[in-house]
Amino acid sequence: MQSQIFLVSLALMFLLALVFVRGVVAPGAPLEATRVNRQRSWLLWGLVMIGLVLSVASLRSWPHRAAGAEVLVVNVSGGQWWWETDTTEIPLGQEVEFRVTTEDVNHGLGIYTDDMTLITQVQVMPGYTNTLVHTFEQPGRFHLLCMEYCGVAHHDMVNEFQVVEVQ
Amino acid sequence: MSRAGAYTLTAVVVAATGLYAATDGLRALTAEAARRVQIQETRPAVPPFVVEGLQGRRHALRPDSNQVVMVEFIYTTCPTICQTAGGDFAALRDRAVDRGLPVRMLSVSFDPAADGLSELRDYADRHGADGDVWSVARLRPADLQDALRFFRVKAVPDGWGGYQHNAAVLLIDPDGLLVAAYDTGDFDRILAHVEQLS
Amino acid sequence: MNTVLLSTLCFGAALVLQPMARLDPVAHMLLQYPVLGVSGYLLGLKMPTAPDLRGPLLVLGITCVGFWMLPRSLDAALDSPGMHLAKLVTLPLLAGLPLGMSVPRVGAVLRGFLKAQSLSMLGVLSFLYSHAPIRICNSYLIEDQQRLGAGFLWLAGGLSLLWAVPLFLGHSLMPDLLLQRKKHHDLC
């Protein structure tokens, strides 16, 4: 997922820079005013249309999933500088709702696969319970990393759990 | 510097000093914080107030000898803050007993009209105040106003028949001086202070 | 003459509000305080001031307002007759009056700065009163304290409209700004 996002971003960034530089250095007279206006309108309305499609497509199914009826609740609490979970083994394919709290400052709960790919995350804030719903499709070891800067041992605020196949 | 500038600067210094003094050296913005700071600094002697205990027996609020008294003001029908305070007081008692501190604890009702002896007994049973270290009592109506003023306890009717009031644990040292006020849950600091007094 | 009458009326209104102020912090801080201040401010508008004294007067007025905004002062004004009297005297004479003598006569940038600062201070107060887990005033209920917090926010909103609209539209509801614009046009 991340690599696709990366490639799309790079492509768009290079495209924009390229079109700009090519447009500027290309020989020829300055554009006439009417042509500029027409071109700008096309650009503007084109981008707006793309935006509409993109917004509807990406927001229609709300990215922060709500939990279904069969959900397994996992309580996670965090503090300077530790994570604690009440469940260390999560069944494969089971929908899980993480309820995350902190006892001191803001943290961010990032869930990483064993090869250190971030698969989902949620912010953790004092005075609030933040929920994160996820279904694990792969068994194995997963890591909890802190995503929100929380002080001098921010990078040591890690823990792990297992996703196990159940018979 | 211009004259206007010099005047203004002087005014700022005077104003900052004034506000510093008005907040007890940036320690107290609220009346409650001010009460705590001022108690610690002035250590007033507790007048000979008399309270009425669970058996109807009267005794002094001041400590007998070599004893520290912890007082909190309550009213027994309170649904929220006094219940928390009661729970805190029980926890405090357990810790004080564990440490073997010479301490007497009193929960004193500031609402003697509503709190009869049976209400006080209920409250004592609910929180396990067995009268050994911790007992429950009420102020005599004659002492009520003076005591509330002395301890700076303020109870505001909440419109539901109860009160909102400034709950705290007040410490009276063996010489009968009121020496400190703490949050009811501030166990470590309270016990450290008691240890130092006894 | 008119000013003195208006100022007296404000002061009278403050006295009438006293029973309400005892029960309700919103009436106390957002009604009685302001009318007391305004009663002095109106007088201050008419007082001649040496330019050198504008700075100190401004500082005096702000400090006095700041003092009475402290939650403990609010409590003290209700608990001690001396502080009650002090409030009735100092809010008009040591807050309103010096502010009336200085604020309309300082430069536009400084005045704008004072307005922006009062908006953020109201925001801070709203923040503290509406979300403090403790009772800030011993004399008032916690629900009323939260209402006061919301009141500060409404006041901030109202004032920001009052102050921003003239700046956006270029003509003013405020007489002193109007005056300045006229001067500017005369220069042109």
Added chain:
Amino acid sequence: MRTLSQIPDNAAQQSATKTAAVIKLSIGLSGVVFLLMMIFGLIMRAAQAGWVDLDNALFYQLLTAHGAGMVGTATFSGAAIMWYFLARHVALNATVYIAFLGLFLLGVVLVLGSIFIGGFGGAWNFLFPLPALSGGIWEVGAAVAFCLGYISIGVGFLLYYLEVGYKIARAYGGLLGGLGWRFVWHGDVSRAPPPTVIAAASVTIFNSIGIIFGAIVLVATIVNLLFPEFAIDALMAKNAILFFGHVFINASIYMAVTAVYEVIPEYTGKPWKVSRVFVIAWAVVVIFVQGVYFHHLLQDVNMPKWSMVVGQVMSYGSSVVLIAVTVYSTAVYLKGAAIKWDLSLRLLVLGVIGWGVGTIPAFIDGMVAVNKIMHNTMWVPGHFHTYLLLGEVAMAFGFAAWLVRGRAIRETSALDRFAFGAYVAGGGGFVLMFLWSGASSIPRRWAVHYAQWQLQSQLATVFATVVVLATALLVAGYLRGLLRRGTEQ
């Protein structure tokens, strides 16, 4: 020697000279601080690369200093640029600028003192309640000093915007007049205010609002530090901080772009025209800049749904406005004009491209679904380094080069060409490493990187070294230029 005919203009001229002098000083200071902060950044990247052994507390102090220093200096240099050009259109009082400069420097001293003497390492965005809960690394006093430093800087900026706002309101019939909104529907748009005035009015509005919110949360934080019983709601505090921070850093670039409006016409010979689209674009900016901040809170699931939708849609909308108006117009103005590409023009145009290109990873991360796996990874510094390092900072150096260039536009010297090339190549590589790191799930603001993450950091360190060298050349060139022009006069 003074002649009679010069006397009436004397005051105005003196004021202009004074303004030019303080602006040159500000830009010089900005250049030096940019360079210093880049070196801090380089050290951090080298530490993450495993090449330098850095104490964790010191790493996070450098992180805090780098963030606060860069945001402050970017906005400061933007403010210097805008003041310089706005003074061409309205009479600004140089004393206000000097007060602004003084308060800014006082704030810098307090912030640096709190970090390097007090040990404060709560990051530039001082997220409540971190300043109060350091885990024993810094004392309350350091956190208070840090907040006071910010307040001093904020007060300075507030004075700056009040002066700008009042002068625009007076000269153009209110701030709405300065924004030129009445030309959107009818009227002869050629009579609209000049682009710099429209930009200045717009930035004045949104950044003043941002500063007021910043002051609220800063004072509330100080009250909480001194009187811990006054807790503040963490979600409200976060909203206020991010609103303030977002608007403030955006203001930097929206102010710096006035250099593009005023300087590029000197090269193309065509004035930067105000069109209806231009007026609308700046109207959209006023609103969107404030609404976009919600995209920082997409993982705060207690925020209302609508705020996330607004964050996502406005992120994209801001990019559209920027690309279709500012970037496109720049290209149109440059196309077919007989131009001598000197250092100043190169840097200014780089600034426009970098800004436009940088919004792409920004709005992509602003999508709630993407944010779920990109938020608080290195992607975030990746996108904002693109439009700051290759955008705002490039514009600031372009303005600096323009300030000290001779009266005649000359072709770029070999040294300048080298510095520019190194800046583009080093900067481009550097931000790409950030984005790649983000795509590799590397979290941001980690003092220590796992071994499998170090390659990206190592390459970034190399690129950062190139950027630092290029920047040193640019700063040296500016200072040399100042000396040369000083002796010429």
